[in-house]
Amino acid sequence: MIEVDALSKTYSGVPAVEDLSFSVAKGEILGFLGPNGAGKSTTMRMITGFLTPDRGTVRVGGYDVVREPLAARRKIGYLPENAPVYEDMTVQSYLDFIARIRGFGGAQRKKRVDATMARCFLGDVRFQTIHTLSKGFKQRVCFAQSILHDPDYLVLDEPTDGLDPNQKHEVRQMIREMSVHKAIILSTHILDEMEAVCTRAIIIARGRLVVDETPERLRTRSPLHGAVSLSLAPCAVDELTARLQGVEGVDRVALLAAEGTGVTLRVFPRAPEVAIAEGIVRALGIGPFHIRSLFVEKGRLDEVFREITQTPPSATAH
Numbered sequence: 037m038i039e040v041d042a043l044s045k046t047y048s049g050v051p052a053v054e055d056l057s058f059s060v061a062k063g064e065i066l067g068f069l070g071p072n073g074a075g076k077s078t079t080m081r082m083i084t085g086f087l088t089p090d091r092g093t094v095r096v097g098g099y100d101v102v103r104e105p106l107a108a109r110r111k112i113g114y115l116p117e118n119a120p121v122y123e124d125m126t127v128q129s130y131l132d133f134i135a136r137i138r139g140f141g142g143a144q145r146k147k148r149v150d151a152t153m154a155r156c157f158l159g160d161v162r163f164q165t166i167h168t169l170s171k172g173f174k175q176r177v178c179f180a181q182s183i184l185h186d187p188d189y190l191v192l193d194e195p196t197d198g199l200d201p202n203q204k205h206e207v208r209q210m211i212r213e214m215s216v217h218k219a220i221i222l223s224t225h226i227l228d229e230m231e232a233v234c235t236r237a238i239i240i241a242r243g244r245l246v247v248d249e250t251p252e253r254l255r256t257r258s259p260l261h262g263a264v265s266l267s268l269a270p271c272a273v274d275e276l277t278a279r280l281q282g283v284e285g286v287d288r289v290a291l292l293a294a295e296g297t298g299v300t301l302r303v304f305p306r307a308p309e310v311a312i313a314e315g316i317v318r319a320l321g322i323g324p325f326h327i328r329s330l331f332v333e334k335g336r337l338d339e340v341f342r343e344i345t346q347t348p349p350s351a352t353a354h
């Protein structure tokens with residue numbers, strides 16, 4: 037496990053991380069979310085032992101990162117922000133250098149380097165100098181560095197930042213494949229990414245933890261969760277809304293657009309868990325309305341994120 041307990045860090049009097057506590061177990065991929073400046077990178081640097089906390093502790097696989105740094109670091113792989121790598125080295129010599137630092141020697145070192153290059157699809161560029169690589173490949177080299185020693189714990193700071201959609205997909209795939217035997221923390225401000233990859237989400241704002249739950253549950257905080265969005269062929273709007281308003285469980289009907297081409301509206305249930313889709317279909321099925329599309333909103337993560345991270349902490353505490 038990675039256990040973070042009451043972690044705090046202040047930069048010249050300004051708190052960056054305040055009293056942060058959480059833990060991550062093997063098999064979990066924890067999404068670490070928050071707006072720019074929320075304290076994500078600061079927290080990750082403290083977890084990986086690159087920054088000393090002012091208060092609080094971090095234990096990685098049972099080892100205290102400050103008091104037993106070597107033992108802790110052996111178990112951690114760290115992909116820092118902006119993929120810092122030695123630009124003048126070739127891919128292979130850089131990874132060989134990392135393997136040497138990690139204590140691998142002889143045939144085992146070569147095997148490690150080869151296996152890691154294969155895993156990160158770096159075989160074709162192994163003899164290329166790193167500064168000649170594209171951003172995506174540099175990121176891959178840095179990723180390779182972080183997993184070379186097959187660590188139990190992986191800390192990835194914005195691992196897909198600056199990559200194109202195909203590269204993002206590849207990196208996410210690698211993360212998912214590795215997650216079975218590892219505990220992974222990854223920071224991101226891309227909500228779709230968090231939902232696609234993570235089993236759990238933590239949101240921090242102004243250095244403090246405001247949410248710790250599954251991505252699905254996070255979605256249910258959206259005011260849209262459970263609402264039914266409808267689009268229909270042109271029709272008598274008043275009659276339509278009156279009919280919808282009469283459906284069992286419906287609270288209100290919001291008209292989004294009524295044009296010559298059609299009508300779009302959203303129907304809100306009395307409470308998110310009240311199912312209204314079937315009642316709507318039944319009420320409109322008898323005509324004269326023609327339904328073009330109907331779906332139940334799962335909720336919008338970006339909305340939830342904005343709500344949680346922009347309002348003062350006292351307003352979100354519930």
Ligand SMILES: Nc1ncnc2c1ncn2[C@@H]1O[C@H](COP(=O)(O)OP(=O)(O)O)[C@@H](O)[C@H]1O
Pocket residue numbers: 047048051052070071072073074075076077078079
């Ligand atoms: N080395 C530093 N010196 C002073 N302030 C810093 C330093 N690093 C980060 N900060 C500040 O700490 C806060 C958290 O930053 P950071 O952890 O990088 O946030 P995030 O990764 O979530 O964007 C920000 O207000 C940032 O300006």
Ligand SMILES: [Mg+2]
Pocket residue numbers: 076077078117
């Ligand atoms: Mg950061």
